[in-house]
Amino acid sequence: MEAIKVENLVKEYRIAKKDKGLGGAFKNLFVREKVLVRAVNDISFTIPEGEIVAFIGPNGAGKSTTVKMISGILTPTSGRVLVNGMDPQKERIKVVQNLGVVFGQRTQLNWDLRLGESFELMKHIYQIDEEKYQENLKVMDEILGIFSIIDIPVRQLSLGQRMRGDLVAAMLHSPSVLFLDEPTIGLDVDGKYAIRKFIKEINRVKNTTIILTTHDLGDIEELCKRLIIINKGKIIEDGVLEELIDRIAPDKNLVVEYFDEHYVKHDKAEIISRQGNIVTYRFCKDTITGAQLLCDISEQIKVKDATIEEAKIDDIIRIAYSGR
Amino acid sequence: MFGKMKHYGMVTLINIKLAALMMLEYPANFVGWLLSNPIQFIVGFATIKFVVERFGNINGWDYGELAFLYGISVISHAVSMIFFVQAWFMGSYVIEGDFDMYMIRPMSVLYQFFFTKINIIGITDLIPGICVFVYGCIKTGYSFNISNLIAVLVTVVGAALIRGAIYIIMGTFSFWTRSVNDFAGFTQEFFDKTTMYPINIYPHIMQFILTYIVPIGWVSFYPASSLLSGVNWEVSVTLLIGIFVMILAGLFFKAGLKSYESAGQ
Numbered sequence: 001m002e003a004i005k006v007e008n009l010v011k012e013y014r015i016a017k018k019d020k021g022l023g024g025a026f027k028n029l030f031v032r033e034k035v036l037v038r039a040v041n042d043i044s045f046t047i048p049e050g051e052i053v054a055f056i057g058p059n060g061a062g063k064s065t066t067v068k069m070i071s072g073i074l075t076p077t078s079g080r081v082l083v084n085g086m087d088p089q090k091e092r093i094k095v096v097q098n099l100g101v102v103f104g105q106r107t108q109l110n111w112d113l114r115l116g117e118s119f120e121l122m123k124h125i126y127q128i129d130e131e132k133y134q135e136n137l138k139v140m141d142e143i144l145g146i147f148s149i150i151d152i153p154v155r156q157l158s159l160g161q162r163m164r165g166d167l168v169a170a171m172l173h174s175p176s177v178l179f180l181d182e183p184t185i186g187l188d189v190d191g192k193y194a195i196r197k198f199i200k201e202i203n204r205v206k207n208t209t210i211i212l213t214t215h216d217l218g219d220i221e222e223l224c225k226r227l228i229i230i231n232k233g234k235i236i237e238d239g240v241l242e243e244l245i246d247r248i249a250p251d252k253n254l255v256v257e258y259f260d261e262h263y264v265k266h267d268k269a270e271i272i273s274r275q276g277n278i279v280t281y282r283f284c285k286d287t288i289t290g291a292q293l294l295c296d297i298s299e300q301i302k303v304k305d306a307t308i309e310e311a312k313i314d315d316i317i318r319i320a321y322s323g324r
Numbered sequence: 325m326f327g328k329m330k331h332y333g334m335v336t337l338i339n340i341k342l343a344a345l346m347m348l349e350y351p352a353n354f355v356g357w358l359l360s361n362p363i364q365f366i367v368g369f370a371t372i373k374f375v376v377e378r379f380g381n382i383n384g385w386d387y388g389e390l391a392f393l394y395g396i397s398v399i400s401h402a403v404s405m406i407f408f409v410q411a412w413f414m415g416s417y418v419i420e421g422d423f424d425m426y427m428i429r430p431m432s433v434l435y436q437f438f439f440t441k442i443n444i445i446g447i448t449d450l451i452p453g454i455c456v457f458v459y460g461c462i463k464t465g466y467s468f469n470i471s472n473l474i475a476v477l478v479t480v481v482g483a484a485l486i487r488g489a490i491y492i493i494m495g496t497f498s499f500w501t502r503s504v505n506d507f508a509g510f511t512q513e514f515f516d517k518t519t520m521y522p523i524n525i526y527p528h529i530m531q532f533i534l535t536y537i538v539p540i541g542w543v544s545f546y547p548a549s550s551l552l553s554g555v556n557w558e559v560s561v562t563l564l565i566g567i568f569v570m571i572l573a574g575l576f577f578k579a580g581l582k583s584y585e586s587a588g589q
Contacts, residue, residue: 013585068586073427075582097430108425112346121342121440124335125429153349 001085003177003209004047004070009079011040011065039065041233042079049176050207052199054220057230058321063213066230067179070211071101083177097126100170104182107162108169109154115165116150119172126173133172139205140168143198160191167198171208178202180212184219196222217313229320237320241313246285248319249311254281254293257305264297277304335431336439343442357445362452365398368520369456383525388463389552390521395457396476396551397519397544400483402453406446408488410438412511414495415504421587434492434577464552475556478563479547485566486543487515489573496573499580519544539565 017033018024040062047053057063068074070081072088072095081088088095102108109118123133141147144164149157157165163183170178180199184192200223202208214220220227220241227244229237237244254269258277265271268288269281283293290308297303347354372394376387385393410417417423417437426436466472494507523534523545534541542562550558 064586068424071428073424073586074584092427093430096428099428101428103424106424110342110346112349113342117342117345121335121338124331124338125431127331 001049002046003049003051003084004045004211005080005082006046006066006070007044007080009040009043009066009069009081010038010077011062011069011074012077013037013039038233040069040076043230043233043235044079045228045235045238047209047211049209050203051226052203052210052212052224053226053228054224055211055213055228055230056215056220056317061231062233063230064181067181067211067213071099071179072096097173098176100173100175100178102163102166102170102178102180102183104163104180104185107154107166109162109165111155112153114151114153115146115157118154118165118169119150122169122172128173132174136172136174137168140171143201144168144194160187160194163187163191163195164198167195171202174206175208177209178211180210180214182214182216183212184214184216192216192218199223217317221313229317231321244320245311245313245316248316250286251282251284251311252290253309254283254290255279255307255309256281256294256297256303259302259304262301264300266293266296269293332431332435339439339442343444347444354445354448357448358451361448365449365452365456368516369394369452372520383522385522388460389548391456391460392464392466392552393460393522393544393548394520395453395460396479396483396548397515398453399450399457400480400487400543401515401519402446402449403480403484404446404487404491405449406443407438407484408491409443409446410441411488411491411495412508414492415498415501418498418502418584419504419587423581423584424586427581427584433581434574466552471556472551475551475559479551479559482559482562482564482566483543483547485570486539486562489566489569490538490540492570492573493576496577496580499583502585515540515543522549539569542566 013036014034015037016028017035019027043062043066055063055067065074069076070083070088072092075089083095084098086095109115110121119137122128128136137146144167146164146168149161149165152161154162154165167183183199184195187195196219199210199212203210210223212219212223225240227237227239227241228235237248239247253272256263256279258279260277263274263279266281266283269283271279272282273280281293283290294303294306369391372382372390373387375382376390381387382390414437423433423437426433426440429436460466461468491511494511498504518534518540523531523541526534531541535546542565547559547562550556
């Protein structure tokens with residue numbers, strides 16, 4: 001069964017246009033021009049249970065707006081959202097009982113009190129029974145080491161520790177769907193590692209469906225098979241990471257280091273740069289394999305060293321954002 | 325239904341516990357309010373005393389009766405501050421997108437908005453209120469029997485609901501105006517002027533408005549009149565109006581929440 005189903009979702013905002021300067025401000029008192037902005041423009045997708053999906057796009061692309069409509073925070077202008085078969089607008093309480101949300105830039109935790117108090121509140125809000133609560137905390141401790149910070153006031157936690165606290169708070173009631181809005185933003189290497197490990201673990205053990213929005217390509221590479229790229233309110237790519245790379249950037253580079261100035265030309269590869277003994281060939285992997293190319297070359301001149309460069313994920317995303 | 329009440333009851337207890345913990349975390353803050361808050365009510369009370377000494381009474385209300393009226397007004401103010409003060413800041417919640425947090429949890433948004441931040445500091449308003457009220461009781465010879473006590477409690481609950489509902493309705497406009505409407509000062513002033521004096525000192529049109537349109541007359545004037553003349557059952561009208569306007573406010577808030585746009589697109 002699909003965890004999330006989105007059909008022809010649209011969200012429009014009316015934004016008041018402001019004229020420049022004092023004269024403009026005075027004019028705006030009487031005449032208000034409103035501009036209609038389509039933040040999300042007719043998008044559809046489905047996410048099956050247990051999948052980890054990255055939702056990426058430039059700032060202002062409509063990612064957060066979409067996630068907020070799915071979690072019932074925003075009312076769609078038109079279109080349909082179903083979470084576990086339910087409409088979050090009509091059955092908000094039932095939907096969120098099975099939903100965990102973490103906003104990386106904001107905390108659900110009570111700033112002034114020890115971390116444990118916030119967990120205690122969650123326990124009662126979600127009506128988690130004592131046994132389950134203790135069991136979940138223990139699992140979280142194994143992955144995130146939560147017991148070592150549970151007695152510290154939230155305001156004294158480091159960003160990384162606070163993020164762990166927020167993740168635990170969002171997972172205590174074992175939701176089947178988890179939204180993570182930029183979960184690794186501002187974290188150091190250790191912090192990112194811990195959060196990613198947690199996400200993988202929770203997905204593996206509990207089969208939790210996870211949607212994450214991120215600008216961190218490391219998150220995507222490590223966590224997600226599937227990628228949804230959204231720009232200007234529309235989905236521009238939706239698919240498996242490797243397939244996207246194959247389709248958007250089918251070219252690879254072969255960098256060959258020769259022993260001296262002599263080098264080879266090949267009719268299925270284009271030379272894109274030459275610096276001393278090092279020559280870079282670009283080839284399309286549909287016409288020739290990297291191994292074949294290298295074999296052809298080394299038959300003619302002896303090769304000292306060679307590497308194959310694939311398009312990196314940031315290239316893919318840059319190409320996708322620019323609309324190709 | 326019973327399960328739901330138990331759920332909300334338990335969460336309320338936890339929220340009260342957290343509010344108490346917060347107060348203990350910052351004791352100086354509480355002490356500051358404890359010292360400064362009573363002063364404004366003592367000043368208000370001094371004004372009444374001054375007016376009465378000049379004119380003998382206000383529209384037939386003598387000093388003791390006015391203290392009784394003012395006492396009810398301040399006590400219901402204190403209760404509304406404890407539970408509903410958040411409504412004064414609804415505008416900034418709308419602008420900052422702070423309702424997101426409440427909308428992703430399986431409880432009523434309005435309940436969470438008020439009860440996750442119970443304002444225990446509001447107790448500091450309760451103390452001068454009770455003092456003035458007890459003073460009024462002694463002056464008027466109002467007796468503390470069970471029936472009277474229940475009637476006073478019913479009045480306070482009803483009056484606090486009326487106040488809270490009006491705060492909610494005013495705050496809810498922020499969903500459409502999308503601005504921080506700072507009506508805290510205005511509301512406090514307005515409620516002070518309309519609940520510390522008997523409303524029959526105002527012109528008829530104003531009395532009509534305060535009775536039927538913005539039912540502030542039912543916060544202190546009508547119930548105090550009923551209590552002082554010994555017709556205790558009449559205060560149930562205050563409670564009924566309180567419940568009614570609170571339901572209206574809740575529905576209005578729900579409609580406003582539909583237009584909620586969170587923050588940062």
